Amino acid sequence: MKSKLMQMLESRRDEIIALRRHFHENPELSFHEEETARYIADFYRGKDVDVQTNVGGNGIIVTIKGGRPGKTIALRADFDALPIQEETGLPFASKVPGVSHMCGHDGHTAYMMVLADCLIQMKDEIPGTIKIIHQHGEELTPGGAKGIVESGLLSDVSNLFGIHLLPFASAGTIGYHAGYTCTGRAYMKLVIHGTGGHGSSPHLANDSIVAGANFVTAVQTIISRRINPFDVAVITIGSFDGKGTFNVIKDSVTLEGDIRYLTDSTKEKIEFELKRLVRGIEEEFGVKCELTYTPDYPPLYNDPQVTDKVRQWLEAANDKDIKEVKECPPISPSDDFAYYAKMVPSSYFFIGCTPKGVEKPVYNHNPKFDIDEDALLVAAKAVGQVVCGYYGLE
Template identity: 40%
Template structure:
């Protein structure tokens, strides 16, 4: 199938130009109006059946010549509320918004893969749904599912790529089973009583309670959970107080709880009970009130064994060797997990870490960038895995 590699290489310049255009014009979740417009027009010109879904989501359907299974290929489109500091000629022109997670590359790769696969529709048994998802950073997959993306025609299986700077360029992260963590985000407000720092006995200090909570939460993962089970409780923000000599009346705390458990629902219930028990105990002991809420998030991402084998075969054909694989798991969240909980799926990582090109910064970093030489690998694996699955 060397003709596939040749076609990918012929479209590499277009692939990189698409990625740079998306990178220069990033948009936040459910605000991907420009991005989804380009995607919609691109797929329409390919002759696909195209529809908008879940506000700014786009789905293109390719029907093969013969009936068969339906495969979903998914890319995410949203960017992050972050100021870019790369200084690249194609850096973000939208102030305070940046593609710092590779979604610009995901979208470009799937568009070009769709263009190539359209050429072979007479050789395809079944259908391919090219799904361009909005708002991955805040659980947009569930919105697409609720609006029927897995139906009409019913999706039998799904693949997705994540470009990944923690892995070296030329590596492929591929693992069966749970590979990305379940995620619970939380917002916590500690309510005290404001006052003067010269008369602390007349106030109730929520900052003192907050500091105790932040430190004590770590005891859950080190003292109450089996150390062989991955868990990370992290506080990402604290806001409280208005002046050096003023005791605040409230403190806001926000963070994440990530875990990879075997019996996810049961263990999550126990974990969250312990989480609130600790907060409640400290607040009662320090005479402050609290308000705790969880933000909609995602379950664990589960890679199906049979689907993973299709990706392994396609990757070996793409790279021409079998020493590229890394057994990789991450405590980051990824809402492709919602699809993986419903249909046999595999998400795999394409390494992007290249010291010489400066693409080793972690995801969500203001200096994040992609090794664009790896984009062609993603396109080729998309094409080969789709043909392999549908024609098996």
């Protein structure tokens, strides 16, 4: 079956690319992917599978029931785009102003649709059930994965697998990492209330900008003095809204920040220290603070045993398109695949996609981001190899 599946995927390489280009031209933002979801659902129309739409929003779950009983696994691909104006100059560039697939989700969806169709045609040989998750809203809080998990439709799943296109290497290279692999993240908003006044008489006011500026500096000591140097953590204050008039002392300012951490214990430490620091700012400067701290995607934890199996299956693939399988370090971006990985032992790995002839590729979320489309077939084959390995299909 494995050889047959790989041959089927190779024969449909151009179709995968055509699908990717269709999605690339017609991007939709997170939680607004109505046309994309409809296009995906229509692809499965008339096929011998169960298709559930509007799962947790615009999500779709396609259930492929094998010819023999066995475990249920799930494969996930996301399909939302970003609020970025594309600058690639591609002939199939986004037709939607200010919206584009600058993260590779168009490719994820394209390879998964064709792989799923091939598995549907071969389902009588599968000793188990495969659920294909076409997921919306990965790029925007609270994340489409959360709603899909909460739907309960994955309660029978034993293990879950997913990939992400990443220009860490050329097409043909696959990267894996066991344990904590992607950071979790949290959103922070701090409103500092002082007392407004005339710029010439600061003693009659209480300057919220001074308190805010102190916070911006002091908050970095959480990373440098409270977190183990061997742990990964970042606090970024991305917005400081203190605009006013040059000779007026502001009565309040608003700061917003992005917080990343690689482990749950680091997450808890940062939250504790941040709240303690805010109390100190209130005491030191005589201001009142309103802190909003919202944990978002959890850290993504790849089950070591499942990930080691993935490594073994890929290394044993003996496939001309899968040229190298190597361990890679954790990455700093977050991904809501983490919700699936908290639900069941899972593995999330990376498909190299650096465009040919490019030495220093731009990374995901850049307006010039592009991929080597050969990576799409690699992705399909890699996940296909995982399916065959999982079910012992030769």
